[in-house]
Amino acid sequence: MSAHADHPAHLQHHFENSEQQFESSKLGMWLFLGTELLMFGGLFCAYAIYRANHPEIFMYAHHFLDTQLGAINTVVLICSSLTMAWGVRAAQLGQRGLLIVMLLLTLLCAGGFMGIKYVEYSHKISHGLLWGNNFEAQDAHGHGGHGAKHGDEHAADHGEGHAADDGHAAADDHGHAAHDDSHGADGHVTDMVAVEDASAPNVVVVADADAPVIPNAPSGPSGLAAPKPAKDAHAGPGEAPPNPHIFFGIYFAMTGLHGIHVLGGMVVITWLIIGAFRGAYGPEYFTPVDLVGLYWHIVDLIWIFLFPLLYLIH
Amino acid sequence: MAGAHGEHTAHAVPMKYLLGTWAALIVLTWATVAVTKVDLGALNIYVALGVAVVKATLVALYFMHLRWDKPFNSIVFIGALLFLGLFIAFAMVDTLEYKPDLIPGHAPDLEANAS
Numbered sequence: 350m351s352a353h354a355d356h357p358a359h360l361q362h363h364f365e366n367s368e369q370q371f372e373s374s375k376l377g378m379w380l381f382l383g384t385e386l387l388m389f390g391g392l393f394c395a396y397a398i399y400r401a402n403h404p405e406i407f408m409y410a411h412h413f414l415d416t417q418l419g420a421i422n423t424v425v426l427i428c429s430s431l432t433m434a435w436g437v438r439a440a441q442l443g444q445r446g447l448l449i450v451m452l453l454l455t456l457l458c459a460g461g462f463m464g465i466k467y468v469e470y471s472h473k474i475s476h477g478l479l480w481g482n483n484f485e486a487q488d489a490h491g492h493g494g495h496g497a498k499h500g501d502e503h504a505a506d507h508g509e510g511h512a513a514d515d516g517h518a519a520a521d522d523h524g525h526a527a528h529d530d531s532h533g534a535d536g537h538v539t540d541m542v543a544v545e546d547a548s549a550p551n552v553v554v555v556a557d558a559d560a561p562v563i564p565n566a567p568s569g570p571s572g573l574a575a576p577k578p579a580k581d582a583h584a585g586p587g588e589a590p591p592n593p594h595i596f597f598g599i600y601f602a603m604t605g606l607h608g609i610h611v612l613g614g615m616v617v618i619t620w621l622i623i624g625a626f627r628g629a630y631g632p633e634y635f636t637p638v639d640l641v642g643l644y645w646h647i648v649d650l651i652w653i654f655l656f657p658l659l660y661l662i663h
Numbered sequence: 664m665a666g667a668h669g670e671h672t673a674h675a676v677p678m679k680y681l682l683g684t685w686a687a688l689i690v691l692t693w694a695t696v697a698v699t700k701v702d703l704g705a706l707n708i709y710v711a712l713g714v715a716v717v718k719a720t721l722v723a724l725y726f727m728h729l730r731w732d733k734p735f736n737s738i739v740f741i742g743a744l745l746f747l748g749l750f751i752a753f754a755m756v757d758t759l760e761y762k763p764d765l766i767p768g769h770a771p772d773l774e775a776n777a778s
Contacts, residue, residue: 379739382740383739386740386743390747394751427685431685434725438675438678441673441674643727649726650719653722656695661696663699
């Protein structure tokens with residue numbers, strides 16, 4: 350290969366022709382995707398093990414996930430896969446404008462996915478639904494440790510008064526009792542005191558840090574009549590089993606790693622958009638678009654499995 | 664397939680496959696959520712996973728172009744899935760052999776069943 354005039358600019362010297370280079374690149378990407386499947390597979394294995402051994406944790410904790418948001422995210426990613434595949438087709442057919450539009454739409458969908466993820470995560474963080482020691486006990490209504498700014502949205506969600514974060518313990522007409530908590534979600538000390546009065550039979554008292562922090566579900570008119578596994582999505586989480594933080598550890602690890610992959614994909618798609626503007630991709634050379642497309646479809650594929658396993662537990 | 668100086672033209676996925684796959688995925692997503700309203704007991708998770716497998720197959724075949732690709736790419740993909748299956752299968756077989764009642768107080772479901 351002495352003269353540079355007799356081969357395309359993108360053809361690297363160790364390849365015979367463009368087709369061989371393209372096929373090799375594609376195989377390389379598929380091998381990488383194989384490693385991605387096995388990496389996420391490790392987390393899926395953790396899920397399988399823990400769910401097989403402690404189904405009660407999953408039955409309890411999945412109520413704290415919003416199925417609707419998860420379904421919307423699934424649809425968003427499916428649409429992004431369509432726009433990405435369409436973009437690859439546009440590159441192959443030399444439709445530069447359409448390629449740019451499709452890449453931008455894919456980026457938009459990815460941003461929408463991360464936006465919904467942000468909403469979900471901030472809700473969980475504000476309620477102390479975290480991993481390991483950071484998990485804060487929830488009462489029967491799923492109200493947990495008092496984070497900084499969740500009072501309004503939580504009241505709006507459940508349409509009931511909620512203990513304000515200014516040190517006042519309040520029992521509303523549902524008998525929602527606050528619990529003594531030496532570490533709030535943000536690490537600041539909240540002087541919440543357990544409220545006990547004649548009208549609220551449900552009492553949650555946590556005396557010291559060594560006592561178990563998981564309160565029993567209140568029984569009586571305002572609580573659940575008897576702790577039982579919830580078959581109906583509207584029935585609520587029920588009584589918390591031991592170690593509910595296991596679910597959230599798995600949830601954040603799996604969706605977090607997936608979210609990092611979405612972010613990485615957004616960076617690479619942005620790079621593709623820049624290249625597309627410069628006219629770098631066309632019928633002769635569209636390999637980067639094709640390969641990023643493959644990566645993006647794997648990201649979608651992983652979410653297709655994450656969604657039913659995390660959000661649709663019954 | 665990109666060709667040298669246009670010897671081969673790239674196979675662009677026809678629009679009907681792209682749109683058809685997208686529509687099927689949306690329908691299957693709706694079905695996945697709808698099926699959770701029906702109580703099938705232990706079967707629920709398998710139905711959900713089954714639908715997810717169908718969706719994954721559609722994505723792999725049409726969006727990821729495996730239907731028209733060289734078969735070796737499919738072998739890599741399916742091979743990774745098979746090894747993942749082995750991984751999870753052996754881990755599950757192992758964990759189900761555990762005897763949790765040897766350490767009292769660490770198996771809530773056992774205590775509830777008072778076995």
